[in-house]
Amino acid sequence: MRSFLSFLLFFHVSHCFAEEYDLVLNNGRLMDPATNLDAVRHIGIREGKIAAISETPLAGKETLNVKGHVVAPxxxxxxxxxxxxxxxxxxxxxxxxxxxxxxxxxxxxxxxxxxxxxxxxxxxxxxxxxxxxxxxxxxxxxxxxxxxxxxxxxxxxxxxxxxxxxxxxxxxxxxxxxxxxxxxxxxxxxxxxxxxxxxxxxxxxxxxxxxxxxxxxxxxxxxxxxxxxxxxxxxxxxxxxxxxxxxxxxxxxxxxxxxxxxxxxxxxxxxxxxxxxxxxxxxxAASTVLESAMFNPGWQDNLKIDYGDLAWAATGERLTQESFERYRKQGGWVIIYMxxxxxxxxxxxxxxxxxxxxxxxxxxxxxxxxxxxxxxxxxxxxxxxxxxxxxxxxxxxxxxxxxxxxxxxxxxMKGKGRIALGADADITVFDPTTVIDRATFESPTAPSAGIPHVIVNGVPVVRDGNLVKEARPGRAVRITP
The missing domain is CATH 3.20.20.140 (Metal-dependent hydrolases)
Structure with a gap:
């Protein structure tokens, strides 16, 4: 009977411990430029905030093992x-x-x-x-x-x-x-x-x-x-x-x-x-809208370029004087090689x-x-x-x-840009050996590689390398009126 009660007590304590954090990131290489900390740490998140930064593993409702990855603000x-x-x-x-x-x-x-x-x-x-x-x-x-x-x-x-x-x-x-x-x-x-x-x-x-x-x-x-x-x-x-x-x-x-x-x-x-x-x-290369005042007469001197240094974003074609004038009347985005x-x-x-x-x-x-x-x-x-x-x-x-x-x-903003107790749980997890951009001028929306997890206010918006399409945890950043 005594051993059974001990088991129940152990189960209750363990269960409460496991429920302490909404989300846990274990075994990651924490890199926090605010403090220059670069060490393996375990992060506990509760109610959208960083609630624990531990040298030993944590448990929570959900746990991500991010070993071998950088955990950054x-x-x-x-x-x-x-x-x-x-x-x-x-x-x-x-x-x-x-x-x-x-x-x-x-x-x-x-x-x-x-x-x-x-x-x-x-x-x-x-x-x-x-x-x-x-x-x-x-x-x-x-x-x-x-x-x-x-x-x-x-x-x-x-x-x-x-x-x-x-x-x-x-x-x-x-x-x-x-x-x-x-x-x-x-x-x-x-x-x-x-x-x-x-x-x-x-x-x-x-x-x-x-x-x-x-x-x-x-x-x-x-x-x-x-x-x-x-x-x-x-x-x-x-x-x-x-x-x-x-x-x-x-x-x-x-x-x-x-x-x-x-x-x-x-x-x-x-x-x-x-x-x-x-x-x-x-x-x-830069980019802006061709119909804007930036392309009023004199733009070549301002930008130090000419027609052929502009590309129509929708097709990638380089412009001529004729296509410049036609697209400027139409309006739309150009890529500017400058x-x-x-x-x-x-x-x-x-x-x-x-x-x-x-x-x-x-x-x-x-x-x-x-x-x-x-x-x-x-x-x-x-x-x-x-x-x-x-x-x-x-x-x-x-x-x-x-x-x-x-x-x-x-x-x-004092709660952003750092990994600290009480800071907003805005966290990016990436593989320092593989992280790279994949977007090109031909495929400009291609997602970056090597970033398996992105968390906004404690909610994953990218998980296991996949976008969480229904996630809308973003909050307004403003000076309180």
């Missing part, structure tokens, strides 16, 4: 235009757990956040977008929402809409400023700028919008007016004058051939006390430069592979194969560095 993409469910599912297969559109942003803000509820595979969020706010000022009643997804609303305004091509009066400046302040009131993650897409926005206009960023204590996330050192210097000067924190997007394409000088300028500005940062995606690998490599390896995809929405499976393969490409091609930077440093550029860029004014 989920990747944070600060520049993700693909905010649809399908785009997020593609990014999940690349290890992304948080996808934010901080460049183009959205306007109106609260309505966009409401539209995302219950649809998101990944954590999501956006800035208030100067582009959309500017169009609202010049075209009363026009609500673009997310410009990267709803570009048809702009295309319907004609070849040269005022929102991009007309200089603002005091009236429009006030409307813009009111819109941006309202978006920040609704929880936007800063102010996003695509100055190259609104060429009529004078430096004084941009500086006045930067002053709002300063007053509201949020950064300006900026696609510069043009490409090269002078345009980046302009943005830095305006931000300094306004006292604004500045993040320059996709430095690979923004700097083009002046990468060394641009990185020196950013480092010098930072050393002088400026709050400044930048990012890069690991490809030598960078050299040595400059992209310089940015990837440079201390403090973050990794972000600039992934654009996929249309019928067509688009730029950066939306599907950015993070695995850095880990596999540039870190493992080319030995451009150590694995821990590569992980820092896609986890803790982007988290820290935001957490000073977005409190919930």
């Amino acid at each position: 989920g990747f944070i993409d600060l520049h993700a235009h693909g905010q649809t469910t399908s785009d997020m599912q593609i990014k999940a297969c690349d290890g992304v757990t948080t996808a934010l559109d901080l460049e183009a942003g959205v306007y109106p803000v609260a309505a966009w956040y409401r539209s995302m509820e219950g649809t998101a595979t990944l954590n999501y969020g956006a800035t208030v977008g100067h582009i959309a706010a500017r169009f609202a000022a010049f075209h009363p009643g026009l609500e673009i929402g997310h410009w990267a997804v709803n570009r048809a609303k702009v295309a319907g305004l004609g070849a040269k809409p005022d929102g991009a091509n007309k200089r603002a009066t005091d009236k429009e400046l006030k409307l813009m400023g009111d819109a941006i302040n309202h978006g920040l009131d609704e929880g936007a993650l800063g102010i996003g700028f695509g100055i190259n897409y609104t060429p009529a926005a004078a430096p004084s206009e941009i500086e006045s919008m930067f002053r709002i960023a300063t007053e509201r204590k949020v950064p300006a996330f900026v696609h510069t007016r043009a490409f090269g050192l002078a345009a980046i210097q302009e943005a830095i000067t305006e931000a300094k004058t306004a006292g604004a924190a500045l993040h320059i997007v996709h430095v690979g394409s923004s700097a083009i051939g002046a990468m060394r000088e641009v990185l020196k300028l950013i480092d010098a500005s930072k050393a002088a006390g400026m709050d400044i940062s930048t990012e890069v995606y690991p490809y030598t 960078m050299k690998d040595e400059n992209v490599e310089m940015a990837i390896a440079h201390p403090g430069v973050m990794i972000a995809s600039d992934g654009v929405p996929f249309i019928d499976g067509k688009g730029h592979p950066r939306g599907a393969g950015t993070f695995a490409r850095v880990l596999g091609h540039y870190s493992r194969e080319k030995k451009l930077l150590p694995l821990m440093e590569a992980l820092a550029k896609m986890t803790i560095l982007p988290a820290r860029r935001l957490e000073g004014y977005v409190p919930m």
